[in-house]
Amino acid sequence: MLDIARVPRDLLHVRLHGQRVAVLRRSRRTGLSLEYDETADLALRGMAVSTSLPPTQRVHRGPAVENFVDNLLPDDPRVRRRWGSTVGVTGADPFDLLVHFGRDVAGAAWFRGDGDDDSGSRTPLDEAAIAARIRRCRADATAWHDDSRAADGQFSLSGAQTKFSLALHDGRWFEASGSDPSTHLFKPTVHSVPDGEVVEFMTMRAAAGLGLPTAPVELLEFGDTHALVVERFDRVQAGPSAVRLHQEDMVQALGASRLYKYEVQGGPSIDSIIACLARGVQHPEEGTLRRFARVLVFSWIMLNTDAHAKNHAVFVDPDGLRLTPLYDASSAIPYLGPDGLDHDTVAERAARCTLAMRYGASARAGRIGGFEIGAIARRCGLRSTDLIAEARASCDALPRLVAEAAEHVPPRVRTSTVERFIRWMPLRARQADAALRRGA
Incomplete structure (x- = not known):
């Protein structure tokens, strides 16, 4: 140490x-x-x-x-x-x-540093210890680390959401330290968003259901509490340990400051990310730009207002860049208002939602439609009609996929937020489909 x-x-x-x-x-x-x-x-x-x-x-x-x-x-x-x-x-x-x-x-x-210990270690954790860790994070947004352990060698993660990392080996959880890599992220709660971890779970499962490469997620219960558990895509199991894969988010890739991760703050835009991918992708036939276009469509339909540049990332390989699986995807749909809100008001509020990046001239969800999605397709080297058709198919599938994701939410945490998501997703999907037809 x-x-x-x-x-x-x-x-x-x-x-x-x-x-x-x-x-x-x-x-x-x-x-x-x-x-x-x-x-x-x-x-x-x-x-x-x-x-x-x-x-x-x-x-x-x-x-x-x-x-x-x-x-x-x-x-x-x-x-x-x-x-x-x-x-x-x-x-x-x-x-x-x-x-x-x-x-x-x-x-x-x-x-x-010079003379630092290169070794790593794993400390086994039982269900009670993990539950206690989750409860501490829920009570204190700054409690990312376990203060009972030596500080040196503990993990570092970026972002605003309270989280911690553990390693899973042979079905057991460990606290990894030093050179030994963690394999999973635990997200106990989003302190400013009720049930935010549950909505993220449902959104990520819906994305996976569409066929988008997505970081695997589970809502796991530990004792009397729970957390969203995300399998790290920058780690791959290799024998008894895990191997790190090099990746960075698009704020890092573009040399920007984390303080300006939203385009409205002067952060990266859709065009700047497309340009970075186009420069760095060595094998365009693998479909990196097409996949990015699909992610943008998904974020718009789902009202993922936090899909800023830090929530898009690339693997950095010696021969170029590859888009990572989708991560940190969520939705504003269940937060458009209280239970019982009439459909016209829900639709109006959905249209007023501001996304993290502009789709053409506007980041306002209601000002985006077939014209803007078609323009993104062309910038990614795709045919407008193909991406719009795929977007409309997504509008058709997402209400079912969100409802199916809810079936995997533990009964104890299936709150009114979950029910609003299920109830209002078809309304938002119809709204997006109409916008795609109008502007195509």
Whole structure:
């Protein structure tokens, strides 16, 4: 374990798939820099730590490096301060936090200092321990880590939603630490959205039912509580352990700041993501752009108002980019109003929903239709009529798929939110289908 009292360090080795590929340095004069290692293993030479930091340029400095590092950590400054306090770091500087929490982050990269322990460990957890962890997260939005364990070597995840990670091996749950990777994410609750974890489960199951590659999800009960459990797509089981796969979200890939993940804030747009995919995809015939277009259609129909650039991601391979499975997808449909709201008001509120990115000239759901979906199709190299036909088929299928997803919600958490989702999904689907017909 690290000695948290030692003088803060200013150099971290960046590893991919267990091999050093770069060095991350901090300088009081020039800030952060990332320098690729010319002696890296031949198989990994040319492998980008981030698409925004291409290895064709050996040294990178400035906002792109700072944004990449910052994007590996939670959004909530309270969580960062809490983590900092557990390791004796003041100010919650991203580099300082990565020194202690950089060995199990999103993707295959991990960060270590000179002399750091490369080992990993697993601590078995029973149902009662997991239930207690879930209850703590529900009571305290900053309780991502288990404070009863040594802080060093615990995971880091980005995003705003309270979560923690565990590893599943041979049907048993473990707390993974150090170089040993976690395999699943636990999302106990969305603190600002009642039943948000249940709605996310139903939305993700509906997406999978449409045939969209989607991170596998379950609503699992532990004692008297529950959590949404998501299988990590950046981990793959290999024998007795798991292997990390390198990936990054589109905010990282475009070198943007996590503070501007929504387009209305100046963040990435649909066009900028399409351009990044078009540049980086080496095998267009695999359908990456088509799949992205399908995800955009799904997000619009489902009123997924949180489908910003951090909720789209790519695998980063030596030979190019591949779109990851869908993740963090949810819906505003069950939150359009209280039980008993008349259908006209529900439809009006659905049309007023603002999405995370503009579809053409507007992000307002009611101003999007066949014309805008057709334009997205053309930008992705597809025929407009094909994508619109697929969108209409989705409108037809989604009410059934949402109802089927509800059948897998444990009875104890099948609340009025679930019933509104089932009841209002057909109304929203008819509204979207009409918009597709009008603008085609």
